Amino acid sequence: MERDIIKLFMRHLKKQGDLPLGDDAGAIKVGGEWLVATNDMLVRRTDVPDIMTPEQVGFKAVTMNVSDVAAMGAKPIGFLFSLGVPEDMESGYLEGVAEGIGRALEFYDVPVLSADTNEADDLIIDGIALGRTRRLLTRSGARPGELVCVTGDIGRALAGLLVWKNGLEVPAKVRGALYEKLLEPRARVEEGSKLSEVASAAIDISDGLSKELHLLSEMSGVGIEVEAERLPIREEVLEVAEITGMKPVDIALASGEEFEIVFTIPEDTLETLEIECTPIGRTFKGGGTYVTTKGKRQRMPLMGWEHLNRGVKEKNWAFLR
Amino acid sequence: MERDIIKLFMRHLKKQGDLPLGDDAGAIKVGGEWLVATNDMLVRRTDVPDIMTPEQVGFKAVTMNVSDVAAMGAKPIGFLFSLGVPEDMESGYLEGVAEGIGRALEFYDVPVLSADTNEADDLIIDGIALGRTRRLLTRSGARPGELVCVTGDIGRALAGLLVWKNGLEVPAKVRGALYEKLLEPRARVEEGSKLSEVASAAIDISDGLSKELHLLSEMSGVGIEVEAERLPIREEVLEVAEITGMKPVDIALASGEEFEIVFTIPEDTLETLEIECTPIGRTFKGGGTYVTTKGKRQRMPLMGWEHLNRGVKEKNWAFLR
Numbered sequence: 001m002e003r004d005i006i007k008l009f010m011r012h013l014k015k016q017g018d019l020p021l022g023d024d025a026g027a028i029k030v031g032g033e034w035l036v037a038t039n040d041m042l043v044r045r046t047d048v049p050d051i052m053t054p055e056q057v058g059f060k061a062v063t064m065n066v067s068d069v070a071a072m073g074a075k076p077i078g079f080l081f082s083l084g085v086p087e088d089m090e091s092g093y094l095e096g097v098a099e100g101i102g103r104a105l106e107f108y109d110v111p112v113l114s115a116d117t118n119e120a121d122d123l124i125i126d127g128i129a130l131g132r133t134r135r136l137l138t139r140s141g142a143r144p145g146e147l148v149c150v151t152g153d154i155g156r157a158l159a160g161l162l163v164w165k166n167g168l169e170v171p172a173k174v175r176g177a178l179y180e181k182l183l184e185p186r187a188r189v190e191e192g193s194k195l196s197e198v199a200s201a202a203i204d205i206s207d208g209l210s211k212e213l214h215l216l217s218e219m220s221g222v223g224i225e226v227e228a229e230r231l232p233i234r235e236e237v238l239e240v241a242e243i244t245g246m247k248p249v250d251i252a253l254a255s256g257e258e259f260e261i262v263f264t265i266p267e268d269t270l271e272t273l274e275i276e277c278t279p280i281g282r283t284f285k286g287g288g289t290y291v292t293t294k295g296k297r298q299r300m301p302l303m304g305w306e307h308l309n310r311g312v313k314e315k316n317w318a319f320l321r
Numbered sequence: 322m323e324r325d326i327i328k329l330f331m332r333h334l335k336k337q338g339d340l341p342l343g344d345d346a347g348a349i350k351v352g353g354e355w356l357v358a359t360n361d362m363l364v365r366r367t368d369v370p371d372i373m374t375p376e377q378v379g380f381k382a383v384t385m386n387v388s389d390v391a392a393m394g395a396k397p398i399g400f401l402f403s404l405g406v407p408e409d410m411e412s413g414y415l416e417g418v419a420e421g422i423g424r425a426l427e428f429y430d431v432p433v434l435s436a437d438t439n440e441a442d443d444l445i446i447d448g449i450a451l452g453r454t455r456r457l458l459t460r461s462g463a464r465p466g467e468l469v470c471v472t473g474d475i476g477r478a479l480a481g482l483l484v485w486k487n488g489l490e491v492p493a494k495v496r497g498a499l500y501e502k503l504l505e506p507r508a509r510v511e512e513g514s515k516l517s518e519v520a521s522a523a524i525d526i527s528d529g530l531s532k533e534l535h536l537l538s539e540m541s542g543v544g545i546e547v548e549a550e551r552l553p554i555r556e557e558v559l560e561v562a563e564i565t566g567m568k569p570v571d572i573a574l575a576s577g578e579e580f581e582i583v584f585t586i587p588e589d590t591l592e593t594l595e596i597e598c599t600p601i602g603r604t605f606k607g608g609g610t611y612v613t614t615k616g617k618r619q620r621m622p623l624m625g626w627e628h629l630n631r632g633v634k635e636k637n638w639a640f641l642r
Contacts, residue, residue: 004412005404005406005415005438006436006438008412008415008416008419009419009422009436009438011419012416012419012420012422012423013419013422013423013426013433013436014423014426014427015423015426015427015430015431015432015433016432016433016434017399017432017433017434018432021433021434021435021436025434025435026399026401026433026434026435027434028398028399028432028434030351030352030354030356030398030453031351031352031354033351033352035351035356035398035399035451037399037401037434037435037449037451038401038435039401039402039403039435039436039437039447039449040403040437041403041404041405041437041439041441041445041447043405043439043440043441045442046439046440047439077349077351077356078338078347078349078356078358080347080358080359080360080449081360082360082361082362082447083326083362084362084364084405084445085326091325091329094326094329095329095333098329098330098332098333098334099333101330101333101334102333102334102335102336105334105335105336106335106336109336110336111336111337111338111339111349112334112336112337112338112342112347113337113338113342113346113347113348113349113358114342114346114347114358114359114360115327115330115334115342115360116360116361116362117326117327117330118362118364118367118368119364119367120362120364120441120442120443120445121366121441121442121443122441122442124405124441124445126360126362126403126447128358128360128401128449130356130358130451132351
């Protein structure tokens with residue numbers, strides 16, 4: 001549905017910014033710099049697992065927006081939000097959300113600029129983040145022959161979701177590591193700022209590495225090939241893969257809301273890059289997104305978090321198995 | 322309820338921008354200028370009269386945000402929005418909303434920077450406007466001995482609502498003039514930019530002139546006195562006052578979502594001001610908000626659109642009669 005609605009609106013929204021719609025955030029030139037702006041709405045019924053505390057909900061509403069700004073290479077400079085609040089909402093829950101938003105603003109060192117509340121049928125937090133940067137990172141800047149890298153590790157959000165939804169029995173330490181990423185993800189703000197000077201393209205992982213790589217490939221007009229063995233997958237994810245009989249690489253490629261940054265850089269700049277990251281593949285002249293496992297190259301399946309998440313809600317895991 | 326929620330959040334939102342929360346919009350200094358940002362959520366069930374077309378709904382979602390930016394003296398430079406869309410929403414309605422947003426962006430000459438859609442229980446449009454200005458107009462800058470002025474005319478929005486809700490019989494021309502303001506209000510963008518150079522304080526009329534004057538008085542720490550006879554009330558509003566037996570001045574003071582700008586300026590700058598406006602009163606040293614009718618000075622009652630609108634929904638007009 002979402003895609004149809006976006007198409008419908010695109011027909012009518014002819015006035016766009018200095019960067020056309022289609023990136024993590026919008027951008028306009030202000031003075032000699034780029035002003036970056038993004039918004040992302042969180043709806044309790046569809047976006048919030050019931051093990052999430054209200055503090056975590058509030059924190060995440062900030063993280064998901066700050067992450068989009070960071071993926072454009074920008075430093076976040078302001079946050080705004082609109083609340084939709086049901087009449088019968090317990091004030092303790094709201095207090096928790098407020099605390100979570102407040103703590104996130106401290107964590108990311110971003111001031112709140114404006115807030116609005118309304119009555120609505122479900123709890124809704126529409127967050128908006130603003131950022132600024134001298135050099136903008138887009139999804140369309142990758143060139144052939146570059147390295148594809150990712151920050152942090154990937155797969156824990158989905159592995160945690162699997163543990164929770166299927167009631168998998170795993171050691172407390174494993175569960176802790178997975179839930180940390182599922183419930184308390186953090187945006188890569190410092191990494192985004194540093195990447196703005198050297199990367200050729202970037203995107204944050206909100207819909208899953210697979211979907212983000214497909215977008216990078218299409219929007220940059222290059223082919224992308226990643227090696228399954230190089231994906232930074234933690235031990236805890238391997239444990240869940242073993243229990244469920246799933247392939248670790250599938251969990252890593254499908255896992256969304258990781259808020260890691262995937263980016264491309266010329267190979268010779270990797271050494272001087274001051275952030276922790278893992279090179280996972282390369283871009284090449286042409287098109288298509290591929291994954292190589294034990295030397296065997298295959299088209300990478302498009303596994304999106306959007307559909308996956310719907311699958312989770314309907315307890316329908318068919319396509320993943 | 323809204324006030325309690327805001328209070329609750331204020332306790333947790335310690336990191337604020339260069340201008341504390343409490344104005345029409347938030348603001349931060351970027352380079353030598355002010356970047357102004359505001360957001361306002363429109364919920365179909367509570368905010369949209371059923372005679373409003375989807376095009377008018379979309380246009381208004383832009384207007385209400387652009388108006389807040391204009392009231393800060395800023396030129397709007399970008400618009401963002403998040404949609405909440407019910408699963409069973411007719412696509413024709415959505416198409417209309419998209420068209421309305423698109424036409425408003427052309428009208429105000431503002432680019433869209435980012436858009437997001439989500440499933441929700443009711444149609445929700447959360448709009449965000451960004452603006453920039455060298456000099457910021459706030460609600461707290463009025464000084465004693467200044468003129469209080471307002472752009473355009475006031476009262477038509479409420480008079481239109483009265484006609485619609487009570488099925489009042491008025492000539493088509495009268496209805497047309499009232500519905501124009503009720504359904505298709507326009508933000509005072511050019512006026513806001515020009516006022517930024519000379520006004521001492523400003524606010525846009527979203528909750529009614531009475532409420533805005535009370536806010537200006539409290540936040541600036543001055544008294545305000547307006548003369549009922551000077552309020553720019555059009556003939557069509559007088560007709561509705563006559564039919565309903567209400568006082569025209571009450572309609573003018575309570576009418577919200579007018580999106581006119583109320584501002585204060587030193588008396589000697591009025592002559593050089595290049596916008597059309599009406600001086601309606603004065604500020605004085607002290608406090609309190611007063612209205613003088615036929616030489617008789619009274620405390621101005623606080624009549625807010627928020628409560629009024631609720632009254633409208635409940636068809637409870639007691640407090641107005």
